Amino acid sequence: MKTTFFFLLSVVWATLSAYAIDPKTLEIGAQAPDFKLPGTDGKTYSLASFSKAKVLVVIFTCNHCPTAQAYEDRIIRLTNDYKAQGVQVVAISTNDPSAVRLDELGYTDLSDTFEEMKIRYKDKKYNFPYLYDGATQITSLAYGAVATPHVFIFDQSRKLQYTGRFDDVEKPTEIPKVNNARDAVEALLAGKPVAVPKTKSFGCSVKWKEKSDWIERGKAEWAKEEVKLENINPDGLRKLLKNDTDKLRVINVWATWCGPCVVEFPEFVTMNRMYRGRDFEFVSITTDKPAQREKALKFLKAKQASNVNYILDGMDVYQFIEIVDPKWQGALPYTLIIEPGGKVIYTKQGAINALEVRKKIVESPTIGRFY
Numbered sequence: 001m002k003t004t005f006f007f008l009l010s011v012v013w014a015t016l017s018a019y020a021i022d023p024k025t026l027e028i029g030a031q032a033p034d035f036k037l038p039g040t041d042g043k044t045y046s047l048a049s050f051s052k053a054k055v056l057v058v059i060f061t062c063n064h065c066p067t068a069q070a071y072e073d074r075i076i077r078l079t080n081d082y083k084a085q086g087v088q089v090v091a092i093s094t095n096d097p098s099a100v101r102l103d104e105l106g107y108t109d110l111s112d113t114f115e116e117m118k119i120r121y122k123d124k125k126y127n128f129p130y131l132y133d134g135a136t137q138i139t140s141l142a143y144g145a146v147a148t149p150h151v152f153i154f155d156q157s158r159k160l161q162y163t164g165r166f167d168d169v170e171k172p173t174e175i176p177k178v179n180n181a182r183d184a185v186e187a188l189l190a191g192k193p194v195a196v197p198k199t200k201s202f203g204c205s206v207k208w209k210e211k212s213d214w215i216e217r218g219k220a221e222w223a224k225e226e227v228k229l230e231n232i233n234p235d236g237l238r239k240l241l242k243n244d245t246d247k248l249r250v251i252n253v254w255a256t257w258c259g260p261c262v263v264e265f266p267e268f269v270t271m272n273r274m275y276r277g278r279d280f281e282f283v284s285i286t287t288d289k290p291a292q293r294e295k296a297l298k299f300l301k302a303k304q305a306s307n308v309n310y311i312l313d314g315m316d317v318y319q320f321i322e323i324v325d326p327k328w329q330g331a332l333p334y335t336l337i338i339e340p341g342g343k344v345i346y347t348k349q350g351a352i353n354a355l356e357v358r359k360k361i362v363e364s365p366t367i368g369r370f371y
Contacts, residue, residue, distance in 0.1 A: 023206075025144030025163060028197045032056065032158040033142035037092065037131040038114070040121035045090070045129055047158065054086035055188045056154040057181065059166075060133075060145035060206075062095045063120050066107035067203035068148040070170050070370040072124055075149075079127045082185055089128040093117055094140040094148060095207040101218045102273040104207075107369050109358035112207070119355070137209055147203040153184045153194075161188060164199030170371065222273065225306035229297045231313035232285065237323050240283065240310075243338045247281045248366040250357070253324070253334040255287045256299050260351040261333040265303055267354040271361065272307045279340075279366050282307040287317050287332065339366055 026033075034047045050056050059075060061068040079089040095112040110116040114132045121130045133139045143152055153162040162184035167176035184194045232240065243249045252268050254261035265284075272282040284305060288296040293311055300309050312320055321330050328334055328349060337346035337360055346360045361367055 023141050023144045023146065025146060026152065026160050028160055028163070030160045032058070032152075032154045032160065033139065035092075035131075035133075035139040035142070037133055037139060040114075040118045040126075040130045040132070043129070045131055049129075050088045050090065052086070053088035054156050055082070055088070055185055056158065057087060057089045057185065058143070058152040058154070059089065059091045059149050060094045060140060060143065060152075061091050061149040062093045062112050062204070062207075063110045063116055064095075064100060064105050064108040064112055065148040065204035066370040067170055069107065070172050071149050071166050073172060074166060076124070076127055078181065078185070081182075082189075083127075085189055087185055087189070090131065091126070091128055092131045092133050092139060092145075094133055094137065094145050096134045096137060096209040097207075099207040099209060099214060101214050102270060103218065103277060104204075105274040106278045107362065107367075109355060109362045137206075140206060145206055147201040147205060149203055150201040151181050153181065153188070155188050162194045162197050164201050170202070172370070218273075222304055222306070225304065227297070227301045227304065227306050227309070229286070229293065229300060229309045229311055232310035233314040234319065234323060236310075237315075237320070241324065241336075241338065242342045243340055244342075245281070246340050246366075247279045248275075248340070248361060248364050249281045249283060249338045250361065251283045251285065251336045251338065253285050253287060253332060255332055256292065256295055257288070258332040262299070264333060264351050264354070265299075265305070267352065267357075269303055269305055269307070271354075271358060272305075274358075275361060275367065276307075280361070283310065284308070285310045285312070287312060287320065337361065337364075339364060 032047055036044060036046045039045050075089060075091065093112055097111055097113040100111055105111055110120055112134060114134070117130060117132055149166055151162070151164060151166050152160060155161050162180070164180060166181045168178040169176040180196060180199055187194045250271065254265060256262065268282055268284065284307065286296045288311060290311065296311060321328055325347060331349050333351065335348045335352050336344055338344050345364065362369055
């Protein structure tokens with residue numbers, strides 16, 4: 001039975017893949033396509049799950065897109081404002097996570113896997129169901145979602161009455177001039193036609209399954225990047241810590257003989273690939289002795305650490321510790337996040353929690369979650 005399902009699924013995708021890049025969006029007046037999707041709350045939802053709603057708002061979105069993140073709080077407010085009037089909001093994540101490259105994650109701490117959706121659902125305290133369509137994307141194709149977010153609003157008979165943007169302003173710090181989604185909801189609750197039933201949607205394109213080869217292309221590109229290990233002396237270290245740049249700087253102190261260092265180091269390589277397109281810099285400093293330079297460089301090459309890497313020059317580890325942080329007891333690994341101007345916003349002696357560090361990075365004013 002399970003084999004038959006996946007065979008049929010592959011047939012569906014073979015038939016639909018030609019349209020995945022430019023799917024046909026539902027026309028106004030079209031009936032809402034049914035679906036059966038898992039939610040981050042552990043339940044499974046279909047169209048019938050919302051049969052009591054007077055108005056159904058379906059928003060195709062995702063975790064990682066900066067535009068999608070910019071609208072999160074507004075979607076929560078919309079739900080709060082109209083829930084008592086019979087309006088049901090449902091968010092559906094469109095993206096196939098295997099089609100999302102690390103360098104597309106520069107505005108987020110989370111990618112688009114179902115497990116990461118569960119984290120976002122809890123972190124943001126979503127007051128609406130958050131459903132996962134990334135495994136098949138059949139629902140996203142059926143509705144014709146083209147960007148994140150993309151709003152579809154249906155009346156009580158589940159006929160489409162509005163599709164397009166949420167409002168006309170992406171930045172949550174600015175006040176919209178046109179509240180398209182709210183206006184459509186208000187009109188339907190009042191029994192009136194929606195004045196502007198269709199607009200363009202703006203945001204990140206849907207990451208369709210057929211784009212999953214991007215991951216392999218990215219890996220091939222990163223593997224070709226040069227990996228270097230340079231010397232750093234006390235003056236250079238002080239300058240590094242001063243961070244007289246416009247970039248958020250993450251520094252990881254490690255050694256080849258340190259087990260936790262070796263285990264967690266790939267997390268920093270991942271972060272570098274995620275955020276280096278922004279105002280961000282990852283720097284690693286090994287405390288391996290100069291005689292172990294080649295061993296350290298070999299390790300860095302194996303990890304494809306094409307970021308800035310240093311080895312100590314002209315100082316012993318005790319002088320190094322005092323310069324980096326007099327409060328640091330000296331255990332490895334040791335990690336710092338330094339804002340432009342030298343303000344240290346995070347230190348950790350011992351292994352990091354990678355998600356915690358990514359949140360620190362993306363929530364820093366130097367980086368941020370949206371444009």
